Amino acid sequence: MRYGLSVVTRGAAGIAIALFLNAQASAATLLREATIGEPPPLDVMLTTADVASVIGRHIFETLYALDSTYTPRPMLAESEREADGGKTIVIKLREGVSFHNGKEMTAKDVVASTKRWGDFGARGKLLMAAATSVEATGKYEVTLKLSAPNGAWKNLIADVNGGLAIYPEDIAANAGNKPIEQKDYIGTGPYKFVEWRPNRYVEVEKFDGYKPVKDKADGFAGARAAVFDKIRFIPVPDVGTRVSGVQAGDYDYAEMISGDLYESLSKDPSVQVQRTNAPIFGLFFMNSKQGILKDNYKLRRAIQTALDKSQALRVAFGPKDLWNAEGSIFPKGTPWYSTEGVSNYSPRDPKKAKELAKEADYSGTPIRLLVSTNYQAHYDEAAVFTRQLADAGINVQMMVVDWATLLKMRGQPEQWDIFVTHHSFSPDPLLLTFLNASYPGWWDSPEIGALRADLIKSTDPAARKSTWDKIQALVYDQVPVMKVGDAYTYDIASPKLKGLNPNGPAFWNVSTK
Amino acid sequence: MWSYVLKRAGTTAVTLLAASVIIFAFIHVVPGDPIYVLLGDTATPDQIDALRHQFGLDRPIIVQYLTWVGHVLEGDLGRSIFFQAPVLSVIADGAETSALLATMTMIWVTIIGVPIGMIAAVRHGTWLDQGLSGGAMLMASIPTFWVGLYLILIFAAWLGWFPSSGYPSIFEGGGAANLRYLVLPSLALAAPNAALILRLTRASMLDVAREDYVRTARAKGIRPWQVVRRHILRNALLAVVSAFGFTFAALLSEAVVTETVFALPGIGRLVVQSILRRDYPVIQGVILVIVVVYLLVNLIVDLSYRLLDPRVELQ
Numbered sequence: 001m002r003y004g005l006s007v008v009t010r011g012a013a014g015i016a017i018a019l020f021l022n023a024q025a026s027a028a029t030l031l032r033e034a035t036i037g038e039p040p041p042l043d044v045m046l047t048t049a050d051v052a053s054v055i056g057r058h059i060f061e062t063l064y065a066l067d068s069t070y071t072p073r074p075m076l077a078e079s080e081r082e083a084d085g086g087k088t089i090v091i092k093l094r095e096g097v098s099f100h101n102g103k104e105m106t107a108k109d110v111v112a113s114t115k116r117w118g119d120f121g122a123r124g125k126l127l128m129a130a131a132t133s134v135e136a137t138g139k140y141e142v143t144l145k146l147s148a149p150n151g152a153w154k155n156l157i158a159d160v161n162g163g164l165a166i167y168p169e170d171i172a173a174n175a176g177n178k179p180i181e182q183k184d185y186i187g188t189g190p191y192k193f194v195e196w197r198p199n200r201y202v203e204v205e206k207f208d209g210y211k212p213v214k215d216k217a218d219g220f221a222g223a224r225a226a227v228f229d230k231i232r233f234i235p236v237p238d239v240g241t242r243v244s245g246v247q248a249g250d251y252d253y254a255e256m257i258s259g260d261l262y263e264s265l266s267k268d269p270s271v272q273v274q275r276t277n278a279p280i281f282g283l284f285f286m287n288s289k290q291g292i293l294k295d296n297y298k299l300r301r302a303i304q305t306a307l308d309k310s311q312a313l314r315v316a317f318g319p320k321d322l323w324n325a326e327g328s329i330f331p332k333g334t335p336w337y338s339t340e341g342v343s344n345y346s347p348r349d350p351k352k353a354k355e356l357a358k359e360a361d362y363s364g365t366p367i368r369l370l371v372s373t374n375y376q377a378h379y380d381e382a383a384v385f386t387r388q389l390a391d392a393g394i395n396v397q398m399m400v401v402d403w404a405t406l407l408k409m410r411g412q413p414e415q416w417d418i419f420v421t422h423h424s425f426s427p428d429p430l431l432l433t434f435l436n437a438s439y440p441g442w443w444d445s446p447e448i449g450a451l452r453a454d455l456i457k458s459t460d461p462a463a464r465k466s467t468w469d470k471i472q473a474l475v476y477d478q479v480p481v482m483k484v485g486d487a488y489t490y491d492i493a494s495p496k497l498k499g500l501n502p503n504g505p506a507f508w509n510v511s512t513k
Numbered sequence: 514m515w516s517y518v519l520k521r522a523g524t525t526a527v528t529l530l531a532a533s534v535i536i537f538a539f540i541h542v543v544p545g546d547p548i549y550v551l552l553g554d555t556a557t558p559d560q561i562d563a564l565r566h567q568f569g570l571d572r573p574i575i576v577q578y579l580t581w582v583g584h585v586l587e588g589d590l591g592r593s594i595f596f597q598a599p600v601l602s603v604i605a606d607g608a609e610t611s612a613l614l615a616t617m618t619m620i621w622v623t624i625i626g627v628p629i630g631m632i633a634a635v636r637h638g639t640w641l642d643q644g645l646s647g648g649a650m651l652m653a654s655i656p657t658f659w660v661g662l663y664l665i666l667i668f669a670a671w672l673g674w675f676p677s678s679g680y681p682s683i684f685e686g687g688g689a690a691n692l693r694y695l696v697l698p699s700l701a702l703a704a705p706n707a708a709l710i711l712r713l714t715r716a717s718m719l720d721v722a723r724e725d726y727v728r729t730a731r732a733k734g735i736r737p738w739q740v741v742r743r744h745i746l747r748n749a750l751l752a753v754v755s756a757f758g759f760t761f762a763a764l765l766s767e768a769v770v771t772e773t774v775f776a777l778p779g780i781g782r783l784v785v786q787s788i789l790r791r792d793y794p795v796i797q798g799v800i801l802v803i804v805v806v807y808l809l810v811n812l813i814v815d816l817s818y819r820l821l822d823p824r825v826e827l828q
Contacts (some may be wrong), residue, residue, distance in 0.1 A: 019593070034776075037664075037786065038594050038595070038596075038786055040550070040551050040553075040790075041551070041595065041597055046551075047551065047552060047553045048553035048554050059527050115650050119558060120563075122553055122554075122555045122556060122557055124553065127556065162553065176567075177560065177563045177567060178564065178567050178595065179551070181597055182597055184599075196596070196597075196598075197604035197606065197778070198593070198596045198598060198603045198606055198607070198783070199603075199606070199607055199778035199779075199782060199783055199786075200679075200681075200778040214665075234679060235776065236678060236679075236776040237773055237776070237782075237786075238773050238774050238776065240662050240665075240676065240774070241665065241774055241775065241776050242660075243677045244662075244665045244666060244669060244670045244677045245677045245678050245679075245680070247550070247670045247677075248665075248669040248670045248673060248674050248676070248677040249673075250669070250677045250679065259749055260605055277730070297558050304659075374686070374789070398706060401544070402545065402789060403789070404544075404545035404546070404549065404550050404789060404790060404791050405544040405545040407542075407545070407546070407550060407554075408545050408546045409544065410545055411549075411558065411561075421554070433554065433555060436819060438557055438558075439555065450532070500697075
């Protein structure tokens, strides 16, 4: 009897331990992230959609990666040297890096990827428009020749978002301008693509052949280790559901939570709040190509003078922890922070604005403001500014459309005078969309043309900073865009997770406590 | 009967053709373009034009329509621009969720709406009837998303009885146990529809109860519950069954909000998301499938009239 009881007891204990271990193992195996929606194809070279970058960053890697101060550090590159006054860049690659298909990454893969990025990549033209050649000059060495030096080259290739992700040679060479197929989602990252179930999830799993860099992990740079065996990126469009899902333990991480929940979630022990260290900022683009605001700097300054940016930020983002009425385009603490021109950032002086508008011969013609409801903050900011401008006698007519319509309409200069968007943090001014003369807004005055050329060709950091100061002053003088202010988005995670990345959702080096 | 079915099939084909023209025209009239969404913020006009050409979006609309119809007749609904997968497989994946959600919802609607409607009718004019009718009005008035969010908060976040969101297929690990993911969403979706059926059952039964044959049955001394069951309920069900058909078909599209709140991979959310991204092949495919389902459900409902009431003639 006693023997029987002992067997039962031991059996029960064994089952309990097995169940416990199994529970522990399965808890450590799968990380579930609730994303804001379904991504577009994960061909990260072609798209700048954040949701694609968040997933793609686990699969694909770049030659350099940004650390927590947004400085580029070698990732697939090992070292580099510049010659010919910066017009020749020789990059030495790390040896022994494998793609998910088992093939070793060599210079041929980097050359094919660079060529495709230059031809079709979302940000490829910023560097490759001035490229005269890109060649493999050794099995692990790539040489890029430029017609003029580019002081920002490393920053331009240090992120997967529309950036130079390295694909296998055959895939990059044959893809052309069409997004690559799912079977070709082959990178060198710590996770490899498994499957994409439409509307359900995108799943990646640990890549056993991953070879990390030796440097300590820092932001997106440094050593990467896949701790979770699998990650599922699950589209959960409703923010309330994302929050409840983490609270209930159905998700481990949820991104882009709304400002109104910030204070309550900060005190909630069932979640940990992860505020981004890099702000995004709203931008109101003026039409420099056509319409009432074309070359009309006085009227643009009148609009700028009427506005109180703090009011718009409060309405759009809520608690003060989540926004900062900052006039510098780059936030404090970055090398590009500047006070040039910021006295004109948020004057909130409707009387002076009225006078400036009068000087500009403004007679009440409606100014068409194109804004989308897909981003609530855009709409809130536009609504506040429209009211403030009315107080200054400036007649703004809001044209409210969905994001897909706005993207098309803003390319048609006859359709709008101002349009609203936002910009993510950039490590270099050359990545700012409003400095690109072909981006809707089309700011291409002779003054910015000359300063832009200086900024590109200069390789000396001090000289580049001085040029940037002049550009920021010009932004407040010619007003091609109006910066609304810095907004800090935040995510929430299970309190059990540790090692979360300060740069944003990236789940290598993340484990359970 | 069979000649009726054939006649209806012919009408269905014409309706489908007209629907295909309307679907295609409406989608392409709406401004916006999938390529702008696909390439994102920094795409240049050259990149956009080149990719539009690759996807055939620069061809005349009529050519695009005829090509699409040609492929549909061969059973090919095209390929999703964003999912990079055949539209048919994308729809099939979402159809499982939507069909199960609609079925579970209809079960709640039936077991809540019909019996309570019967009780309200039988106890017509009493405090019970007023209480049940008032409750039904309340259920019909509360927005589904609000009910959904509170169900998640109470039964998932606080009590932990059900998952908060998502739905893994029953063909995956977990099998039929995965149906627990649909309990809260189906309840949220059932609330207004059960109220509708409740009120309809009550009203129909009250109408029938005034008929001469019911009075005769009562005069013959048949027990009250037998009168209700044999004479009133059966005749009242004609109107209720008709509403069931419409409700079931409408659930496929009504479920959009519920699918969004509960992050369910169903057809409703698929079509809304595809509209926002202008994924033309998916929008066209999903709406066409929904039209087909509507037509089929209506056909089945019409045929069921005959089974419920032999006096009905199908012409």
